[in-house]
Amino acid sequence: MLRAFFILMMRDIGLSYKQGGAAGLVIAFYAVAISLFPFGVGPDSAILARIAGGVLWIAALLSALLSLDRLFQADYEDGTLDALALGPLPLPLVVLAKALAHWLAMLLPLVILSPLFGLMLHLEAQALPTLFLALLIGTPALSLLGAVAAGLTVAVRRGGALIALLVLPLYIPTLIFGVGAVDAVDGLASVSANLNFLGGLSLMFAVLGPLATAGALRLAME
Amino acid sequence: MGHEFFHMGGYGGYIWAAYGLVFLVLIALAWLSWREQKINGLRAEMLKAARSRRRSDHAEKDRLETPS
Amino acid sequence: MDPGSGAGVTKFGGGADKSLGADRSIAYAGFMTMPKPANGAAPHATQPFPHAVLAGHDLACRRGDQLVFHGLNFTLEPGEALCLYGPNGSGKTSLLRLLAGLSPPFSGEIRWNGEALSRTPALLREQVMFAGFSLALKEALSVYENLQFWSRFLGDGGHDQKALMEAAINRLGLEDLLAIPLHALSSGQRKRVSLARLLLAPRPLWLLDEPTTALDRDHQARLIDLLGDHLAQGGLAVLATHQSLDLPGPRLDLDGYAPAFDAPAFQSPLFEDG
Amino acid sequence: MHWFANPARFVRLADRILPVAMLLCFGLFATGLYWALILSPADYQQGSSVRIMYVHVPSAYMAMFCYLVMAAAGFSTLVWRHPLADVAGKAVAPIGLAFTGLALATGSLWGKPMWGAWWVWDARLTSVLVLFFLYLGYLAIWGAFDDRSKAARAAAILALVGVINLPIIKFSVDWWTTLHQPASLFRADGPRIDPSMRPPLYLMLAAFQTYFVVIFLWRMKAGLAALKLQALGAMPSPKQNHEQRHDQHHEQNLATRTEEAL
Numbered sequence: 037m038l039r040a041f042f043i044l045m046m047r048d049i050g051l052s053y054k055q056g057g058a059a060g061l062v063i064a065f066y067a068v069a070i071s072l073f074p075f076g077v078g079p080d081s082a083i084l085a086r087i088a089g090g091v092l093w094i095a096a097l098l099s100a101l102l103s104l105d106r107l108f109q110a111d112y113e114d115g116t117l118d119a120l121a122l123g124p125l126p127l128p129l130v131v132l133a134k135a136l137a138h139w140l141a142m143l144l145p146l147v148i149l150s151p152l153f154g155l156m157l158h159l160e161a162q163a164l165p166t167l168f169l170a171l172l173i174g175t176p177a178l179s180l181l182g183a184v185a186a187g188l189t190v191a192v193r194r195g196g197a198l199i200a201l202l203v204l205p206l207y208i209p210t211l212i213f214g215v216g217a218v219d220a221v222d223g224l225a226s227v228s229a230n231l232n233f234l235g236g237l238s239l240m241f242a243v244l245g246p247l248a249t250a251g252a253l254r255l256a257m258e
Numbered sequence: 259m260g261h262e263f264f265h266m267g268g269y270g271g272y273i274w275a276a277y278g279l280v281f282l283v284l285i286a287l288a289w290l291s292w293r294e295q296k297i298n299g300l301r302a303e304m305l306k307a308a309r310s311r312r313r314s315d316h317a318e319k320d321r322l323e324t325p326s
Numbered sequence: 327m328d329p330g331s332g333a334g335v336t337k338f339g340g341g342a343d344k345s346l347g348a349d350r351s352i353a354y355a356g357f358m359t360m361p362k363p364a365n366g367a368a369p370h371a372t373q374p375f376p377h378a379v380l381a382g383h384d385l386a387c388r389r390g391d392q393l394v395f396h397g398l399n400f401t402l403e404p405g406e407a408l409c410l411y412g413p414n415g416s417g418k419t420s421l422l423r424l425l426a427g428l429s430p431p432f433s434g435e436i437r438w439n440g441e442a443l444s445r446t447p448a449l450l451r452e453q454v455m456f457a458g459f460s461l462a463l464k465e466a467l468s469v470y471e472n473l474q475f476w477s478r479f480l481g482d483g484g485h486d487q488k489a490l491m492e493a494a495i496n497r498l499g500l501e502d503l504l505a506i507p508l509h510a511l512s513s514g515q516r517k518r519v520s521l522a523r524l525l526l527a528p529r530p531l532w533l534l535d536e537p538t539t540a541l542d543r544d545h546q547a548r549l550i551d552l553l554g555d556h557l558a559q560g561g562l563a564v565l566a567t568h569q570s571l572d573l574p575g576p577r578l579d580l581d582g583y584a585p586a587f588d589a590p591a592f593q594s595p596l597f598e599d600g
Numbered sequence: 601m602h603w604f605a606n607p608a609r610f611v612r613l614a615d616r617i618l619p620v621a622m623l624l625c626f627g628l629f630a631t632g633l634y635w636a637l638i639l640s641p642a643d644y645q646q647g648s649s650v651r652i653m654y655v656h657v658p659s660a661y662m663a664m665f666c667y668l669v670m671a672a673a674g675f676s677t678l679v680w681r682h683p684l685a686d687v688a689g690k691a692v693a694p695i696g697l698a699f700t701g702l703a704l705a706t707g708s709l710w711g712k713p714m715w716g717a718w719w720v721w722d723a724r725l726t727s728v729l730v731l732f733f734l735y736l737g738y739l740a741i742w743g744a745f746d747d748r749s750k751a752a753r754a755a756a757i758l759a760l761v762g763v764i765n766l767p768i769i770k771f772s773v774d775w776w777t778t779l780h781q782p783a784s785l786f787r788a789d790g791p792r793i794d795p796s797m798r799p800p801l802y803l804m805l806a807a808f809q810t811y812f813v814v815i816f817l818w819r820m821k822a823g824l825a826a827l828k829l830q831a832l833g834a835m836p837s838p839k840q841n842h843e844q845r846h847d848q849h850h851e852q853n854l855a856t857r858t859e860e861a862l
Contacts, residue, residue, distance in 0.1 A: 040479050043475065043479050047479075051467075114462065114463065114464065115459070116462045119462035119476070122450075122456050123451075123480055124452055124479075201736060201740055202758060206762070206769075208730060209765070212772040212773070237768070252754060255750055255753050255754055257423075257429065263638070267642055268648075269647055269648045269713050272710070273637075273649060276652045277633075279709075280655045280706065283698055283702055284698075284702075287695065288811075291815050295822035297822075298822045298825030299821065299822075302825040305829060306828075309832060390747050
């Protein structure tokens with residue numbers, strides 16, 4: 037069982053770096069989206085430093101959103117989803133494997149690059165480790181919750197736009213605690229409280245997300 | 259009393275805007291819902307009546323065709 | 327490429343030696359040399375499947391608001407293949423999906439060894455191999471990578487997993503296509519790769535949706551041969567097809583089960599006017 | 601729940617409840633409005649603009665109430681696969697959306713005179729804003745599927761995921777507002793409600809509640825009739841001969857003509 041989980045996850049990671057996959061595009065989008073803000077807000081480093089946490093998190097949210105609609109759609113269209121549902125792995129675990137593959141392939145690179153972009157936005161140096169840690173703990177929730185919306189819209193024509201409407205309101209707690217952790221570095225609030233909430237959210241969605249997504253996929257395969 | 263009622267201590271504009279909007283929306287929603295259930299109800303009755311009438315026609319037709 | 331030493335189309339394969347060109351070791355672009363199987367016969371040919379009966383009682387299927395068929399009954403014994411015939415849209419694919427447990431029947435019951443599928447949805451999960459119209463293969467991957475994924479995903483990691491895959495490649499004559507990415511293959515070749523998936527893990531019930539389409543005469547013969555072997559081992563198969571396949575087992579024309587105007591199955595309790 | 605199960609029985613029950621509920625609704629609105637607009641004193645601090653509270657608080661309350669009803673309908677759709685629950689989910693969503701919109705509008709109309717801003721990022725108002733997006737998502741899912749029973753179950757899944765997240769969103773928004781507004785203008789539990797203001801507020805709440813019952817029952821009847829219509833209308837089958845198909849067609853335009861007549 038665990039073997040099948042790991043094999044499916046590795047296949048998905050491999051696929052997202054193949055020419056059809058979008059991993060490279062998502063990372064490029066993250067970079068471009070972040071560098072747009074200075075043009076909009078102005079190059080003044082004081083302003084940029086203040087909003088850096090928010091910019092980095094919102095860019096991560098949008099990057100996750102970008103890659104969600106192909107999460108199940110590709111497998112649904114070429115019949116792989118039916119075969120996976122009849123495989124040794126129960127459907128919620130198939131969903132968990134694919135969501136983790138999405139996180140590893142698409143979001144982990146962003147987390148690793150984020151300190152670099154933090155510097156670009158004049159984020160003060162001692163906030164960078166917290167930024168990295170917050171993104172590391174918080175972004176799995178983006179994949180796991182995003183999988184629910186992807187599952188719901190898999191059988192829907194042009195479901196991509198619908199995913200944003202379904203999932204962004206649900207991303208708000210992750211965004212608040214994520215940016216809260218980065219902003220809390222200046223001592224006003226406690227960093228660890230925010231990080232605990234972030235971790236709690238990711239763990240909760242790791243359990244609830246796949247159950248809801250499995251239900252949605254079963255619906256689509258009916 | 260009338261003048262004060264509408265003036266509402268200077269906030270009349272906001273108060274009446276709020277109450278007006280609320281009741282406008284509530285009444286619109288009520289009318290739409292009432293109309294929808296009326297129409298659907300009528301159409302369902304119509305369809306059911308027509309269907310049972312036609313089924314009885316079939317029964318009638320079958321009875322006539324069978325050689326007595 | 328010689329079609330192998332199998333003598334023409336044998337209906338009842340019996341576990342006889344089916345070494346289709348097994349003696350040739352496969353050099354595959356220097357990437358990997360597949361070992362020659364020791365006894366030449368496909369390894370899974372030896373262990374017969376446990377006895378299992380598939381039955382459908384008064385099955386009805388709904389697509390959108392339309393009833394596709396209703397009042398359908400059948401029983402399938404081990405070693406038999408149920409061939410489904412009927413015009414397009416008569417519900418052949420829908421019935422296959424019902425049997426695979428992918429979608430629930432509108433009414434009626436599917437029993438596997440007497441046990442109802444609706445009560446334990448996962449009952450058939452490791453018993454079924456479903457080859458639907460879409461082939462469950464990834465265009466970006468090569469034939470070998472596709473088969474390797476399914477072999478390792480479906481298999482239990484045992485030592486015979488490698489041999490099963492090698493036998494599958496032999497039976498469908500894919501030796502020379504292994505390195506080619508799927509998008510470069512013809513639909514016939516892709517169909518053969520999808521059919522090779524059936525052999526990657528021993529599963530008693532095969533559900534095949536028009537398996538013979540896009541196959542040339544030679545490979546259709548191989549498919550019949552393959553099915554014969556599977557049935558000979560006590561396996562079961564349900565095929566949706568337009569060709570009359572010479573396989574043991576019942577035939578079912580779905581056109582006879584389309585609902586009349588006031589199909590009883592449709593009068594769900596929802597509308598009795600209490 | 602089972603006795604309730606048969607739609608025809610539900611419609612008969614609804615027809616018995618409706619007149620009583622409508623009467624009650626008018627009565628409550630009449631007394632509530634009279635009390636709220638005339639009898640109750642202006643707040644010494646906010647002046648008369650506090651009267652907007654008598655419509656703002658009930659709207660916000662009903663917005664949340666409708667979402668909980670939607671989640672309950674979703675739960676029974678998924679667990680008991682009940683057609684009545686599908687119709688209920690679809691019936692209550694527009695009502696909830698309307699109440700959420702009203703809560704936001706009245707909140708803004710209340711904020712402007714008191715704090716000079718049309719929109720205040722206060723904890724409760726922000727939560728209602730997020731609730732508004734959740735409703736939009738729910739209705740968008742209903743619109744996205746053409747098969748009715750799939751749409752109902754997909755929407756049910758979304759409603760359940762939403763209702764689980766609601767307290768988390770509420771908590772995170774409160775956390776976020778207290779963080780950025782140490783002295784919250786709009787205290788978390790709302791402006792101090794003077795005892796003399798309670799009766800009209802409760803009356804207005806009751807009025808909104810009975811209004812909900814009336815509209816919900818109407819929309820349920822409409823939904824059930826639509827379901828029956830679809831089932832009766834969708835009876836043609838390949839076996840049907842030409843003559844039956846002609847009748848079918850005749851009935852269809854008979855029905856549409858009645859719709860114009862209304």
